[in-house]
Amino acid sequence: MPTSTDQIRQKIAAFVTEIETLTRQAALEAVQAALGGVAAPARAARPSAPSAPRKPAPRAKGGKRTPEQVAADAEKILAFVKSNAGCSAEQIQAGLGLSKKDIALPLLRLREEKRVKITGQKRGTKYFAGGAGAPTAATPAKRAAPKAKPVAAKKRKPMSPEQRKALLERLAKARAARTAKLAKAR
Numbered sequence: 001m002p003t004s005t006d007q008i009r010q011k012i013a014a015f016v017t018e019i020e021t022l023t024r025q026a027a028l029e030a031v032q033a034a035l036g037g038v039a040a041p042a043r044a045a046r047p048s049a050p051s052a053p054r055k056p057a058p059r060a061k062g063g064k065r066t067p068e069q070v071a072a073d074a075e076k077i078l079a080f081v082k083s084n085a086g087c088s089a090e091q092i093q094a095g096l097g098l099s100k101k102d103i104a105l106p107l108l109r110l111r112e113e114k115r116v117k118i119t120g121q122k123r124g125t126k127y128f129a130g131g132a133g134a135p136t137a138a139t140p141a142k143r144a145a146p147k148a149k150p151v152a153a154k155k156r157k158p159m160s161p162e163q164r165k166a167l168l169e170r171l172a173k174a175r176a177a178r179t180a181k182l183a184k185a186r
Contacts, residue, residue, distance in 0.1 A: 065105075073098065074106035081116055082129040089125065 065073075080095050081087060087095070092103055107127070110116040117128045159167070 070106055070109065073102060074110050077103060077106050078110060078115055078129060081127045085128050086119075086126045088123070088127070092127070 076096055119126045
């Protein structure tokens, strides 16, 4: 007659077997989805789990977004910037719940398409939709630094023979002192 301990062990073994089967199926589905949706073999129905509508598979960590996903994020960002003129990248992140990496490429594309204008630099950058509140000619986003005028090289007077001799003597003394100092250090 089986004892309660044996019954517990049997139930645990059955549970572990079921978990292993589900884990293998989930791994197989993930691999097949990553390989481009190769048809999955028929799965055994799970009696207790109701089927819920599936969301699109989240992209893998470090995975690339499709151009459609980037365009969708760009439209969200543009709508946010239109309603919040002069906002910063951090405010866009917080307002849309996106990460810094998720807003970088769409913002770049919006700037290239001239749908978003900016003022300021680095962390002081503010974003404006199209032309609303964007920098004007009186307040450009980046002020050009005045060009430096080329400096003409000063012509040196030629040395007299006495000056040249004195300079060579000073150089010789300095070289001798340096050599003596290195010899002492050894």
